[in-house]
Amino acid sequence: MLPDVRFSTILIADDHQLFNEGLRTLLTFDGSLFRVVGQVYQGNDVIPAIHKLNPAIVLMDINLPNRNGIDLSRQIVREFPSVRIVIISMYSYQKFVDELQEIGISGYLLKSASQEELVRCLNQVSNGMTYFDPKLKAASPHQEDEFIRRFKLSPRELEIIVLIKQGLATPDIARRLFLAEDTVKTHRKNIYYKLDITNVAELIQFANEQGL
Amino acid sequence: MLPDVRFSTILIADDHQLFNEGLRTLLTFDGSLFRVVGQVYQGNDVIPAIHKLNPAIVLMDINLPNRNGIDLSRQIVREFPSVRIVIISMYSYQKFVDELQEIGISGYLLKSASQEELVRCLNQVSNGMTYFDPKLKAASPHQEDEFIRRFKLSPRELEIIVLIKQGLATPDIARRLFLAEDTVKTHRKNIYYKLDITNVAELIQFANEQGL
DNA sequence: GTCCAAATACCCCAAAAGGGGTATAGATTC
DNA sequence: GAATCTATACCCCTTTTGGGGTATTTGGAC
Structure with missing residues (x-):
């Protein structure tokens, strides 16, 4: 057959x-x-x-x-x-x-x-x-108005959080976004301050909890 | 009903x-x-x-x-x-x-x-x-987690991965485990080498995928 | 027209991370 | 008994991170 x-x-x-x-x-x-x-x-x-x-x-x-x-x-x-x-x-x-x-x-x-x-x-x-x-593929939708307000994170900061989570270092991020390293550092500092955290590991935990 | x-x-x-x-x-x-x-x-x-x-x-x-x-x-x-x-x-x-x-x-x-x-x-x-x-019951050595064998991570290394993921820095981990900082650094280096990664973010991604 | 948030970029510094080695003791495996 | 693995710990070094500032520009909001 x-x-x-x-x-x-x-x-x-x-x-x-x-x-x-x-x-x-x-x-x-x-x-x-x-x-x-x-x-x-x-x-x-x-x-x-x-x-x-x-x-x-x-x-x-x-x-x-x-x-x-x-x-x-x-x-x-x-x-x-x-x-x-x-x-x-x-x-x-x-x-x-x-x-x-x-x-x-x-x-x-x-x-x-x-x-x-x-x-x-x-x-x-x-x-x-x-x-x-x-x-x-790590693609992120734009539906996070809710928690952006909660944590008062700016769009730029969100963008950088995602890149950090993906394993990029500050210089990589700077190149990717056509920014000075210092600018990215400032954003990092502001993010840490807003979220009350002190290192990448905690940032990634946060990002995962938020589904970023 | x-x-x-x-x-x-x-x-x-x-x-x-x-x-x-x-x-x-x-x-x-x-x-x-x-x-x-x-x-x-x-x-x-x-x-x-x-x-x-x-x-x-x-x-x-x-x-x-x-x-x-x-x-x-x-x-x-x-x-x-x-x-x-x-x-x-x-x-x-x-x-x-x-x-x-x-x-x-x-x-x-x-x-x-x-x-x-x-x-x-x-x-x-x-x-x-x-x-x-x-x-x-028949478990013990052979039935050990597949991924440990795949990545050949030792128990100590797994332990350290979990602590890194929790946001602890090398000095914290050393204190916690009663080890020299250098020892923890060595473990980190070996882990990164085995997993073919270069920073914490990638490590945490790995750990999350493994449910560690 | 002033106020403000956001984004940009720099200064300082110390701590931590990352990457290349080597070495030794102990256990296990072959 | 030799080879291998594991955990331990040190050397060297550079880069990155984290934390404290200040400052300018731009675009909206009020």
């Missing part, structure tokens, strides 16, 4: 059995265009499963016993160029993402994604496009 | 939306005795949800944004003694398990558990018994 071409066949590789099972059930809804053809729970089982099942897409965690998803991705791209890879991970560690993108994976989803995002991602990937979790 | 006593009502608290959704679908099979009455995605939402939904069991991750599962467990046991708590976590840290057991949770499952184990656990808990993942 020939495989039904309407369906994208999917292999799930995740050592968290509950998550693995959960993914399968999430992809098995009425009208779903996906068919989970295999589930494995450790790195060593991925390549044999691809051999045997020839899935269109491998949905894989980075963190697998025996072999990690990055090495596996490299091998899959090399040996099964037609198989598309979607990484699904709790890490938004940019180093991982960059490395994997360079290797040539088709998608990267965070485990904090929703079912809708999962389906959208797999749809795009099965149509030959790529999908990378929007949360990976 | 009275609640159907045949069902155990369940509140799911996990920030990984896909996992959260997956759990719900896994518990919604034919003949299931469980009914998922609520799903929340951050620590702050747990207590209000219990107030509103009065679930029999809270199925909760340890790592939640805003508030962690350990603090929450303490509050739930104190304020809602009839609500049973089952922790579902990727960590098999004995320290966490011990602490939670002392607080009085009813169960602890690893995310690597199977659907059968999940159901068995919830059955036992809803019948007033406890259930702790069998893998917790």
Whole structure:
């Protein structure tokens, strides 16, 4: 019997059995265009499963016993160029993402994604496009009027808080914003004064609490 | 209408939306005795949800944004003694398990558990018994957290990461741990090297991703 | 036309962070 | 027994941070 071409066949590789099972059930809804053809729970089982099942897409965690998803991705791209890879991970560690993108994976989803995002991602990937979790890019909306007033932070100060949180040092920020270092220092001092804090760690805690 | 006593009502608290959704679908099979009455995605939402939904069991991750599962467990046991708590976590840290057991949770499952184990656990808990993942005992060295091995961070290094994240400066940490400042500096340098980062902001990002 | 907040930029200084080494004792692993 | 890992602690040095000021310009608000 020939495989039904309407369906994208999917292999799930995740050592968290509950998550693995959960993914399968999430992809098995009425009208779903996906068919989970295999589930494995450790790195060593991925390549044999691809051999045997020839899935269109491998949905894989980075963190697998025996072999990690990055090495596996490299091998899959090399040996099964037609198989598309979607990484699904709790890490938004940019180093991982960059490395994997360079290797040539088709998608990267965070485990904090929703079912809708999962389906959208797999749809795009099965149509030959790529999908990378929007949360990976630190984009900030402009809806914080509430707490700006509360802490009396100016727009410029907010901008600088976000950059500090991203790991930029004062000179980096100055270059980025075309400002003198001293100006950025002044802003930092004012921010610390307004928030009643004394170092970066506390600033980042604040930023995280505010969802910056 | 009275609640159907045949069902155990369940509140799911996990920030990984896909996992959260997956759990719900896994518990919604034919003949299931469980009914998922609520799903929340951050620590702050747990207590209000219990107030509103009065679930029999809270199925909760340890790592939640805003508030962690350990603090929450303490509050739930104190304020809602009839609500049973089952922790579902990727960590098999004995320290966490011990602490939670002392607080009085009813169960602890690893995310690597199977659907059968999940159901068995919830059955036992809803019948007033406890259930702790069998893998917790066999744990010790091998079952150590994946990410520790991945990043090869030593226990001392982890300890210091947590203190840095809390906003302590090197001299503070040295005093706290009865170490020379230079020792703490060395640990910092080694941590930065291992994680391939260059400043506190990046370190805190990492720590937050790991739920440290 | 004055007042004020915001953004800009400089002065001073001390403390902390960051980056390059080396070294030694103790435990564990091979 | 050798190799490795961990924790400890020191050397060197530069850069960044944090904290105290002052000051100018600009654009609105009153």
